[in-house]
Amino acid sequence: MSTTDRDTVAEVMKDTQIAILTYQDPQGRLVSTPMGTQDFEDPAQIWFLTRFDSEKVEAITARPAVNVSYSSDKGWVSLSGTARVNQDRAKIEELWDPSASAFMSGGPEDPENVLLEVDGDTAQLWESPGKLGMLVTMAKGLAGEEPAKDSDAPVVDL
Template identity: 65%
Template sequence: MTTHDDQLGTVAEIMKDTDIAVLTYVSLQGALVSTPMGTQDFDEPGTTWFITERDTDKVRSIEADPRVNVAYSSKAGWVSLSGTARVSHDRRKLEELWDASAGAFMSGGPDDPSNVLLEVDGATAEYWESPGKVKAAIQLAKGLVGDDQPDLGDNDTVIL
């Protein structure tokens, strides 16, 4: 039987192995908007940090409606993290998380007031654990030629 800690470990592994996540938020016009974001850090799967510029439609939209989803995809599987986001002006945390990739995409540095953090507090994480490329290909082929449902890995939702 899979424990809650096992599930959190699977979610964390997938998130750590993902270089670029996809953040989805509700625009000021009510549309869903998705944008690639580099995950800077997560304390645990329930709290994720991104660096962004303050003066953007994304930040204005999240301040008006903090509901977000962050999608992760790696060789280990996929995670759909649902929760809320808030803008953080924590300069100490921004300095801690600032790296070369942030400097490549952002003007200024961690002391620049136009650079802020998005802190995502996850409520749930749905995950699909990948069985690996070879097994997935075999299972897919079995599903295409036979009557059996392919086994493409485990899927579950974790309350964070």
């Protein structure tokens, strides 16, 4: 991944208020849930606050492979990686903010409040052409001049 691509991946992730975390439930079905990314300095490591007694923690403990998707005006990111539960009270305290208090009971000292730490392996990035570019592409496709392309973004290592 070029530095520019990695920077754009990070920008999309930072600009996304709510990411979508996808994991497998005990029956192997894919389950997606909205999650607020608490913080990350590197797109290869992200943090979510959650409850230890949740079904997602139980499922992720058994099957730690996850995908996290992000969307912003700059584009879309699909990050694949491995999640694990982290009960580091100092890190929870560091990442706890007013949004956590709005969605979770207790506080950072509550032992049921834990972190999901996701170590990203790969990411895919689709850059947005912007609103005007998207409208032009759609208009051309509708007019039959140039159909929009359904293209896969290259998979890049983080």
